[in-house]
Amino acid sequence: MINSQKVQERMSFLETLGLNNGFEGQLVSIDDLVEWTRLTGLASTYLAGVAVLSPVFEVKNGVALALFEVVDAYVAMVNRLQELHTKVPPRPAQDPVAVPNARWLTPKEIVEQLLEPVLAGINNVLANTNRIAEWPTVRVLERVCKPSLTAAIGIIDRIYKQKLNANVLARMGERDDRYTTFNHTRDYEDDTIEPKVESNAIRNALIAQLRTQRDELDAVETFARLLAAESEIRPAMLLELARVVSDEARHSLIGEIGLEKLGFNPFNVPIGTIGAELRSSLQPWEGLAQICLVGEAGNLQKIDQGSIDARDLNEKVIAESLRMIYFDERYHIEFGTRLLLERNPEKTPKGFQNEALSLTNKFLQNRGLPVVNMANVGRILGE
Ligand SMILES: [Fe+2]
Ligand SMILES: [Fe+2]
Structure with a gap:
């Protein structure tokens, strides 16, 4: 008897996908x-x-x-x-x-x-x-x-x-006037940086890591700049690059909210802009190599430690958020390396890293600041 039914009746399951108006x-x-x-x-x-x-x-x-x-x-x-x-x-x-x-x-x-x-x-x-x-x-x-x-x-x-001033465009590294900024380091335990270091070392390290995250405004800028500047990135990689931009925005928000959770008014916690200033002095692709293979690679283990520190301080949400940031950053390093190699297959990750480190140190020397190596860059310029 089912043989006598019309096709669309027999195919009524197509409604599930909204395909029931099929031939219209x-x-x-x-x-x-x-x-x-x-x-x-x-x-x-x-x-x-x-x-x-x-x-x-x-x-x-x-x-x-x-x-x-x-x-x-x-x-x-x-x-x-x-x-x-x-x-x-x-x-x-x-x-x-x-x-x-x-x-x-x-x-x-x-x-x-x-x-x-x-x-x-x-x-x-x-x-x-x-x-x-x-x-x-x-x-x-x-x-x-x-x-x-x-x-x-x-x-x-x-x-x-929300009446946020969305029509103002300034420059990479510029922050709005609710915040003060500093640009001679991003070592947040440096005693020239406000707020002052506290007596609890674990808490200081966690504050420093949350500040690193919040100041990833400069990471948003670095990845978004490459997306804006380069038309030759193939679609699959472009989607990944946009994902990374949005990850960095989440990291920045987690840092800002985390500081508030630890009792700070984030507007009283100055923003470090040296990463943005460094990378805006480079070409977009050099900026990608710098952030992935120097900034992110340098800070990766410290993020994991930040998560452990937060757990020790009974800050569960911060601990879990930093844990997920750790996985994001591991992916960013892998993705950035893949994107760099796709554009320049004859180079090696180590080669990109050495070049980026040397550009970083040239910038620091021009500013009269101490040079860095891969062992200490996470503390000074971590992303
Ligand atoms: Fe990040
Ligand atoms: Fe990242």
């Missing part, structure tokens, strides 16, 4: 898909620029998180276009350190000119598509692009609702 609707226009890809690619570059240039703590970190969402949508559409044998429009790139602020968009402009038109177009098309024929595209638009773009727009809307 149209195909997705390739031209639309190309245009959305172009706009989200442009938005990725501009958001990365804001993540580098905004001096405001919440704006930099919020935009860094939004960036990962937008790149996720962009890369998903690029991959789909490649499956469809369609030429992908190149993503324009510009280096936020080298290109004047007048040529960057504000977050509001990025939302209004780039993200909202794409989201509106996607919503419109999803309402009238032959879902069974277009399922691979529908899946990308509905499951990846729509939620990602909605989240990114939501973050930026909230930033403006």
Whole structure:
């Protein structure tokens, strides 16, 4: 008797995937898909620029998180276009350190000119598509692009609702005036740095590690700068790079919240900017090598120790957060090395590290500061 049923009745399980309107609707226009890809690619570059240039703590970190969402949508559409044998429009790139602020968009402009038109177009098309024929595209638009773009727009809307000054773009390493800064070291147990070192050594070490994390605003800048400046990173690696930018924003937030949990007013805890100043004096790829193979490699074991210290002090949430940061950083070093080797296969990780260490020391010498080696760099310039 089942033989006599119509196909769509027999296939009623398709409803689970929303494919029950199977033979209705149209195909997705390739031209639309190309245009959305172009706009989200442009938005990725501009958001990365804001993540580098905004001096405001919440704006930099919020935009860094939004960036990962937008790149996720962009890369998903690029991959789909490649499956469809369609030429992908190149993503324009510009280096936020080298290109004047007048040529960057504000977050509001990025939302209004780039993200909202794409989201509106996607919503419109999803309402009238032959879902069974277009399922691979529908899946990308509905499951990846729509939620990602909605989240990114939501973050930026909230930033403006909080009246944070999101339209000001300054320069890499500039921090907003609620904080004071210092740039002669990032050794937080140096006695020239406020707040003063306390009598409890474990607590001091934990405070230093949380400050290292909070000051990873400079890591957000370093990775976001490469994303903005380099158009030749292939899609899979671009997505990983955007993920790393968002990780660094999370680390910075964990550091800020952690300091508050330990009883500090974070605005009274000055921010170290030497890492940002160092890497903004380098080229974007040199900055990548410096942060991964010197800064992160130097600090990795200290993060793990920070987690143990936090547990000893009964700071469970901080301990667990630092534990996850440890895994993030291990991944960043592995990813950064992979990205560097992909661009320059004849070099070795050790070779990149030696070059980055020598650039680091040239910078320190120019500033009249003591040079570092891999054994002590974690304390002075850890990421
Ligand atoms: Fe980090
Ligand atoms: Fe990192």
